[in-house]
Amino acid sequence: MHDIGNVVNRVDHAQSGAIMAFRILDKMGMEVSEIATIISAIGNHDESTAVPVNEVAAALILADKSDVRRSRVRNRDIASFDIHDRVNYSVESSDLILIKDTKDIIIDLKIDTNMFAVMDYFEIFLGRMLLCRRAANYLKLRFKLVINGVELL
Ligand SMILES: [Fe+2]
Structure with a gap:
């Protein structure tokens, strides 16, 4: 539902x-306080304006920004890929892992570097990853980004 505004x-x-x-x-009859929580989370999920204003917003930011993977690319013509297509296409797997004992929350990516350089990922995603760190901090968690087994943030 968080991306419904793309319509x-x-x-x-x-x-x-x-x-x-x-x-x-x-219209569904939801409690006003719950509506307020959800719509403020939706209104704060895009990195250009996002702030983790509540726990739902922080969780949405982490879930949304970790949702990067090959199957998101609709364009089937690799030759015409833009940088967003190339980054998404190069991600073979993406996991969001919570380790309760250490309070770490980890985005663990496996990237095909034959397709793409890790630096290209950062060109697109650094702002999103910094937002993830703020969201994790809101939840009193420590954010980590792991790409191909290497801890980068
Ligand atoms: Fe969005």
Whole structure:
């Protein structure tokens, strides 16, 4: 539901999605306080404006930004891939791992570096990973990024 605003436009989709979600959840009879939590999370999930304002927002940020993988690429013509397609296509697996004992939350990626350099990943995703760190901090967790077995953040 968090990306529902993309039906309007990708630009500012977090905010338009929050407004759309309000209407849907209100019509469903959800408690106002729960609606407020959910729509503020939706309105704060895009890295251009995001802030982990509550626990749901922090969890949504971590879940959304770890959702990078080959199957997200709709374009089937590798020759016309843009940098986002190349990064997503190069990710063979992505896991979000919570280790309760150490309070670590880890995005563990396996990237095909024949397709793509790890630096390209950072060019696209550094802002998102820093946002993940803020979200983890909100949840009193320690964020780690592991790519091909190497801890990078
Ligand atoms: Fe989004």
